[in-house]
Amino acid sequence: MITVRNLSHSYSKDGKMAVNDISFEIERGETFGFLGPSGAGKSTTQGVLTGLLKLQKGEVTVAGYDLNKVRNERFNKIGVSFEQSNVYSKLTALENLKYFADLFDVPTRDPHELLALVGLEGREKDRAGSFSKGMKHRLTFARSMINRPELWFLDEPTTGLDPAIAATIKDIIKEEKAKGTTTFLTTHNMYIADELCDRVAFIIDGEIRLIDTPRNLKQRFGQKLIEVEYIADSRPVKETLKTIDDGDRRKLAGIVTSYDIVTMHSKEATLEEIFIQVTGRGLL
Amino acid sequence: MKMLSTYRKEMKIAMRGFYFYIEIFIAVVMLLILLVAIKENPDSKQREYVFYDARPEVVELLFAKYIDEGKIVPAADTEIVMKPASFAVKNRDTGSTVSYSFDSAKTIMARTMREIDVDDGRIKKTIFLLDTEEDVLRLSHSSGQVGAIVSLGDRGTFSYRYILQGYETERLTNLLYVYNARSVDVLEQEMDRQAVRELGSTERLNARESAVPALITFAGSLMGFFIVMSYLFLDKDQGVIRALAVTPATVWMYLLSKTMVIMTTVLISSSIVVIPVMGLKPNYLLFYPFLLATTFAFAAIGLLVASFFDSMSKSFGVLYLLMIAFMLPGFSYFIGSFDPVWLRFFPTYPILYVFKMIMLGKPDVPYVLTASAGFLVGGLAVLAIANEKFKKTLTV
Numbered sequence: 001m002i003t004v005r006n007l008s009h010s011y012s013k014d015g016k017m018a019v020n021d022i023s024f025e026i027e028r029g030e031t032f033g034f035l036g037p038s039g040a041g042k043s044t045t046q047g048v049l050t051g052l053l054k055l056q057k058g059e060v061t062v063a064g065y066d067l068n069k070v071r072n073e074r075f076n077k078i079g080v081s082f083e084q085s086n087v088y089s090k091l092t093a094l095e096n097l098k099y100f101a102d103l104f105d106v107p108t109r110d111p112h113e114l115l116a117l118v119g120l121e122g123r124e125k126d127r128a129g130s131f132s133k134g135m136k137h138r139l140t141f142a143r144s145m146i147n148r149p150e151l152w153f154l155d156e157p158t159t160g161l162d163p164a165i166a167a168t169i170k171d172i173i174k175e176e177k178a179k180g181t182t183t184f185l186t187t188h189n190m191y192i193a194d195e196l197c198d199r200v201a202f203i204i205d206g207e208i209r210l211i212d213t214p215r216n217l218k219q220r221f222g223q224k225l226i227e228v229e230y231i232a233d234s235r236p237v238k239e240t241l242k243t244i245d246d247g248d249r250r251k252l253a254g255i256v257t258s259y260d261i262v263t264m265h266s267k268e269a270t271l272e273e274i275f276i277q278v279t280g281r282g283l284l
Numbered sequence: 285m286k287m288l289s290t291y292r293k294e295m296k297i298a299m300r301g302f303y304f305y306i307e308i309f310i311a312v313v314m315l316l317i318l319l320v321a322i323k324e325n326p327d328s329k330q331r332e333y334v335f336y337d338a339r340p341e342v343v344e345l346l347f348a349k350y351i352d353e354g355k356i357v358p359a360a361d362t363e364i365v366m367k368p369a370s371f372a373v374k375n376r377d378t379g380s381t382v383s384y385s386f387d388s389a390k391t392i393m394a395r396t397m398r399e400i401d402v403d404d405g406r407i408k409k410t411i412f413l414l415d416t417e418e419d420v421l422r423l424s425h426s427s428g429q430v431g432a433i434v435s436l437g438d439r440g441t442f443s444y445r446y447i448l449q450g451y452e453t454e455r456l457t458n459l460l461y462v463y464n465a466r467s468v469d470v471l472e473q474e475m476d477r478q479a480v481r482e483l484g485s486t487e488r489l490n491a492r493e494s495a496v497p498a499l500i501t502f503a504g505s506l507m508g509f510f511i512v513m514s515y516l517f518l519d520k521d522q523g524v525i526r527a528l529a530v531t532p533a534t535v536w537m538y539l540l541s542k543t544m545v546i547m548t549t550v551l552i553s554s555s556i557v558v559i560p561v562m563g564l565k566p567n568y569l570l571f572y573p574f575l576l577a578t579t580f581a582f583a584a585i586g587l588l589v590a591s592f593f594d595s596m597s598k599s600f601g602v603l604y605l606l607m608i609a610f611m612l613p614g615f616s617y618f619i620g621s622f623d624p625v626w627l628r629f630f631p632t633y634p635i636l637y638v639f640k641m642i643m644l645g646k647p648d649v650p651y652v653l654t655a656s657a658g659f660l661v662g663g664l665a666v667l668a669i670a671n672e673k674f675k676k677t678l679t680v
Binding site: 050051052054072073075076078080082084085086087088089090091095099100102103104105127140143 | 285286289290293296297300301522523524526527528529530531532533534676
């Protein structure tokens with residue numbers, strides 16, 4: 001669905017690259033996470049793929065369209081949900097969706113149904129300018145689905161939303177995936193990526209350091225750990241032990257037989273920990 | 285369909301914002317000013333102080349003739365108080381200067397006449413007949429108005445000495461020289477011999493009507509130029525342009541819809557002013573196409589200017605300069621003697637005069653149509669440049 005070959009992009013003429021010679025492919029129906037801290041090059045890459053930024057260097061095919069040959073009809077297959085909500089504040093929620101529905105040449109979804117999906121039922125006739133930040137974000141998210149996109153770009157889809165709404169948004173993304181929608185998810189939230197993505201790419205300083213499935217990454221870079229808390233000499237002691245280390249395994253057996261155990265959990269390495277391990281940098 | 289939806293959406297947004305209502309409100313205010321505060325044929329406040337250095341019977345005979353012809357009507361005598369004053373009067377012909385000093389105030393009852401425009405009956409000026417040359421000098425000095433001393437020569441002809449303020453244009457002083465160098469009869473004979481070719485309509489707009497072309501030019505085209513920029517920057521602030529950029533809609537469609545909203549607003553606001561003031565006099569079949577073409581061109585200029593800036597505040601310097609430049613031809617329109625050639629290159633210059641031509645009701649049809657087509661094509665060219673510029677910058 002997306003093929004990127006040697007993509008580079010710069011905002012200045014001093015040779016400083018925002019994105020430097022990156023290549024990747026995304027299969028149809030795949031949910032692809034593009035992960036990295038702020039300024040890593042995520043938004044620039046998404047900007048080029050969505051056509052908001054002009055392709056400067058490289059070969060990019062999106063939804064079957066070569067980006068070197070600009071054709072607006074490709075947007076019939078694409079949906080984009082922006083990190084910063086951008087709706088017409090003087091139009092109602094319904095008017096916002098109806099207007100955008102009119103711009104597409106393909107059958108569109110019922111605006112009422114979309115508003116209900118993101119929890120905005122009953123607010124159809126309210127102007128978007130009167131909405132809270134979270135409601136505007138949901139309206140922006142709903143708008144990105146209006147044309148039943150085959151390829152869906154989501155930029156920080158749950159940022160700033162309360163947990164219940166964030167869970168609803170995640171459920172919608174999963175439902176769309178089940179329908180075969182390809183999703184390009186840009187985020188710095190590793191838990192969201194871990195939960196939703198088939199594959200993830202780690203990007204930092206404009207370069208992709210690694211692409212793989214979350215499961216493979218955990219197997220490659222993560223170590224199974226046991227966190228154990230026990231009482232020794234009337235004082236609580238907390239230790240983290242590796243299950244693949246013989247010494248740790250013997251130590252764990254000794255603790256279990258000799259002390260009172262308070263808590264004991266198995267623990268997997270998180271994507272965030274793997275990101276730090278791979279890139280040497282945090283996500284914020 | 286997309287274009288229609290975009291236009292409908294833009295109109296909804298415009299009608300829910302205050303710029304639209306400001307434009308309508310201004311139009312209503314202008315209409316009220318025109319109808320209430322500006323008379324169709326206002327009387328002139330010009331005064332002239334005259335001393336006839338001739339026998340009273342001759343003066344009476346002269347005025348009786350003018351009154352018969354309807355050029356002058358007598359009015360009640362006016363009490364005039366002259367304050368003490370000192371001043372000098374320079375003779376333009378000889379260069380000599382004579383100083384005058386009046387230490388005491390003086391009150392006179394001046395015989396008063398009103399000179400009437402025979403075409404429309406309005407008062408052209410009020411003439412005060414004074415008893416002495418010194419009174420003419422004193423009043424002309426204190427009031428800043430023209431004074432005249434008319435003497436009857438030996439051969440029965442009048443000679444004139446005018447008391448001017450010194451700042452009159454060369455044209456006026458030359459005109460006075462020519463006008464009084466020969467008798468009116470001789471001048472009329474000379475004028476009759478001239479082959480006169482009429483270049484424009486001899487119809488005239490009254491004072492109220494003559495304000496209309498300027499109002500619809502400045503409150504229409506120029507407001508459109510300003511408002512289209514504010515609409516665009518509002519969209520930029522809300523980020524909706526990025527949302528539009530990822531739909532099959534084109535930048536061209538987006539920009540065109542903006543100009544259409546401005547054209548609709550100007551169409552409404554101009555009609556509010558023009559129809560009640562002008563009635564059926566203008567040729568509306570030419571007025572509306574020309575109005576829309578010029579508004580479109582100015583909206584396109586506004587969009588082109590906006591394409592160079594990120595925000596309204598950053599564009600303000602250029603916006604202000606252009607607004608001033610576009611308003612300059614207004615000086616030429618209202619002050620006929622100010623008409624430098626360079627001013628004719630400003631787009632508002634032809635607009636003012638074409639609107640005036642249309643308001644007169646007998647426009648030069650091919651010229652108006654050519655001008656309309658010119659503004660339309662020019663506007664399209666400017667919009668095309670703005671479109672190319674926006675394609676690179678609108679979503680960044």
